[in-house]
Amino acid sequence: MAKPVLLSVDDDSDVLRAIERDLRSQYGAEYRVMGSDSAEQALDILKQLKMRNDSVALLLADQRMPQMDGVQFLQEAMRIYPDAKRALLTAYADTTAAISAINEASINYFFLKPWDPPSERLYPQLDDMLDDWLASYRPKFEGIRVLGTRWSPRCYELRDFLARNHVPYRWIDIELNANDPETKQLLEALGPEATNLPVVLFPDGTKLLESLPAQVAEKVGLRTRAQTSFYHLAIVGGGPAGLAAAVYGASEGLSTVMIEREAPGGQAGMSSRIENYLGFPSGLSGRDLARRAVVQAQRFGVEILAPQEVTGVRTENSYRILKLADGNEISCHALMISTGVQWRRLEAPGIDRLQGAGVYYGGGATEALSCKGEIVYVVGGANSAGQAAMNFAKYADRVYILVRGDSLSSTMSKYLIDQIQQTPNIELWTHASVVEVHGDLHLEQVSVHCSDTNKIERVPATAMFIFIGALPRTDWLGDLVERDERGFILTGPDLLRNGARPKGWSLDRDPFLLETNVPGIFAVGDVRHGSVKRVASGVGEGSVAVQFIHQYLSKV
Numbered sequence: 413m414a415k416p417v418l419l420s421v422d423d424d425s426d427v428l429r430a431i432e433r434d435l436r437s438q439y440g441a442e443y444r445v446m447g448s449d450s451a452e453q454a455l456d457i458l459k460q461l462k463m464r465n466d467s468v469a470l471l472l473a474d475q476r477m478p479q480m481d482g483v484q485f486l487q488e489a490m491r492i493y494p495d496a497k498r499a500l501l502t503a504y505a506d507t508t509a510a511i512s513a514i515n516e517a518s519i520n521y522f523f524l525k526p527w528d529p530p531s532e533r534l535y536p537q538l539d540d541m542l543d544d545w546l547a548s549y550r551p552k553f554e555g556i557r558v559l560g561t562r563w564s565p566r567c568y569e570l571r572d573f574l575a576r577n578h579v580p581y582r583w584i585d586i587e588l589n590a591n592d593p594e595t596k597q598l599l600e601a602l603g604p605e606a607t608n609l610p611v612v613l614f615p616d617g618t619k620l621l622e623s624l625p626a627q628v629a630e631k632v633g634l635r636t637r638a639q640t641s642f643y644h645l646a647i648v649g650g651g652p653a654g655l656a657a658a659v660y661g662a663s664e665g666l667s668t669v670m671i672e673r674e675a676p677g678g679q680a681g682m683s684s685r686i687e688n689y690l691g692f693p694s695g696l697s698g699r700d701l702a703r704r705a706v707v708q709a710q711r712f713g714v715e716i717l718a719p720q721e722v723t724g725v726r727t728e729n730s731y732r733i734l735k736l737a738d739g740n741e742i743s744c745h746a747l748m749i750s751t752g753v754q755w756r757r758l759e760a761p762g763i764d765r766l767q768g769a770g771v772y773y774g775g776g777a778t779e780a781l782s783c784k785g786e787i788v789y790v791v792g793g794a795n796s797a798g799q800a801a802m803n804f805a806k807y808a809d810r811v812y813i814l815v816r817g818d819s820l821s822s823t824m825s826k827y828l829i830d831q832i833q834q835t836p837n838i839e840l841w842t843h844a845s846v847v848e849v850h851g852d853l854h855l856e857q858v859s860v861h862c863s864d865t866n867k868i869e870r871v872p873a874t875a876m877f878i879f880i881g882a883l884p885r886t887d888w889l890g891d892l893v894e895r896d897e898r899g900f901i902l903t904g905p906d907l908l909r910n911g912a913r914p915k916g917w918s919l920d921r922d923p924f925l926l927e928t929n930v931p932g933i934f935a936v937g938d939v940r941h942g943s944v945k946r947v948a949s950g951v952g953e954g955s956v957a958v959q960f961i962h963q964y965l966s967k968v
């Protein structure tokens with residue numbers, strides 16, 4: 413933790429050195445002693461310290477300085493660090509001015525030059541002031557701070573990205589905290605840059621304006637570039653299926669890289685509570701599951717590139733070559749596709765415009781807390797919608813689940829239906845479909861068509877979360893890998909037509925159970941045609957496929 417700062421300012425360099433020396437010898441163990449020979453420079457230092465979220469305990473300024481005298485400096489400095497103790501260094505002739513400064517400019521003390529011996533004429537008074545300061549000192553948050561507004565889609569995207577990648581950060585909503593003194597001081601220190609939201613402030617004092625996830629990823633050390641250009645096994649997609657394949661592949665000696673577009677954990681990472689995963693009787697959050705799996709994979713030496721997207725694939729003899737969004741390529745002998753599915757979009761006027769500003773696809777874990785005391789709409793009747801409703805019900809005043817059918821029984825697990833029925837602030841709205849959303853800068857109302865009455869109801873809303881089924885995004889595979897009419901990848905027996913092997917198949921064996929029509933390219937998890945869309949089945953497929961990969965590699 414950074415030590416609180418003691419800052420002295422004096423244009424006379426001998427005096428400055430002397431005061432710094434005395435401060436350091438007495439307080440250096442607990443405080444960082446800094447000095448400046450001009451008031452202007454000292455104010456710049458204070459602004460930088462504010463950006464880094466450092467604490468300042470004491471400001472000690474010479475009264476007679478050119479351009480800005482000590483009292484003026486301390487008054488300016490007070491705007492940045494109002495809680496710091498303030499003292500003047502004065503010559504005997506200035507005592508009257510110093511005394512009036514104490515009364516008029518809220519200065520805590522003045523010291524006469526020279527202050528020898530410091531044990532009598534400096535330290536006792538400073539001890540007193542610092543004890544006083546320490547009594548109300550609360551150590552500052554040391555991680556990343558993100559400044560933005562709740563209704564900005566860019567801010568939402570960044571916060572969601574940080575949360576899903578387990579990067580700790582403090583969110584400062586500048587609208588909600590407009591009257592908070594600390595936020596005001598921060599905005600003042602930022603000046604006009606404070607309008608370039610989201611602003612990310614790093615503990616080393618640097619900042620990013622209008623920050624994008626990829627820029628922040630690079631800054632916090634998330635790896636997006638591969639260490640080498642060839643791997644035994646490359647895995648595209650870091651959901652449960654990809655993570656399981658990574659753990660099994662690397663633990664069995666394969667050099668393994670896993671490439672993930674957003675954050676390891678995939679859809680499971682958005683789940684607030686997975687209750688049906690073996691070995692966790694009281695359930696666990698998807699985020700926890702993802703975090704554990706990432707640690708496990710890294711322990712076995714898996715290289716994880718995230719955020720990084722695979723945009724194309726081709727084959728050259730026994731090599732399978734992946735094209736990445738940053739233009740680089742990675743080659744491998746065995747390729748695993750575990751790219752899962754993506755939320756289907758809800759087609760209704762206003763949805764695209766307000767996405768990220770009250771309208772969200774998926775869990776929106778970062779939004780749950782912001783929904784305190786509000787009315788939340790959850791669209792969809794599957795388990796994912798049920799879990800989300802349970803999660804929002806902890807914070808929101810009321811949660812409405814909108815479904816087109818007349819009940820949840822055919823789409824949701826019974827344990828979740830029971831939980832929902834026992835939660836008084838969740839209400840099921842059947843025969844309901846969203847036909848329009850309204851709001852200028854953020855969601856304000858939702859129009860719902862009620863098929864039983866054939867009427868449209870327009871209701872107030874601040875947040876709507878959409879969970880209406882999902883589709884694979886497999887376009888990046890071009891014509892190389894066979895898919896069904898919805899885009900799900902065909903594997904193993906699904907590729908055999910009347911017993912005939914797929915077109916172009918060159919080996920004298922059938923495709924393995926989880927192998928595609930291209931030897932050495934496998935598909936597992938939700939992206940696979942006919943898969944069971946569950947965490948455990950994805951994990952099972954990812955693990956089993958590694959056995960087939962070994963058999964394939966033994967003949968490459």
Ligand SMILES: Cc1cc2nc3c(=O)[nH]c(=O)nc-3n(C[C@H](O)[C@H](O)[C@H](O)COP(=O)(O)OP(=O)(O)OC[C@H]3O[C@@H](n4cnc5c(N)ncnc54)[C@H](O)[C@@H]3O)c2cc1C
Pocket residue numbers: 648649650651652653654671672673674675676677678679680681682683684685686687688689720721722723750751752753774775795796797799885888936937938939944945946947948950
């Ligand atoms: C909110 C919610 C709650 C759920 N709750 C449960 C539950 O309680 N129990 C249960 O068993 N199941 C649950 N599920 C379903 C379960 O999460 C999925 O079945 C499982 O995550 C599928 O795993 P997967 O690895 O196949 O794919 P996914 O989890 O979809 O992961 C695929 C990953 O691939 C990445 N990707 C896609 N394209 C690319 C590309 N071109 N380049 C790089 N990366 C790419 C994606 O970003 C994603 O991270 C839930 C799902 C959701 C959304």
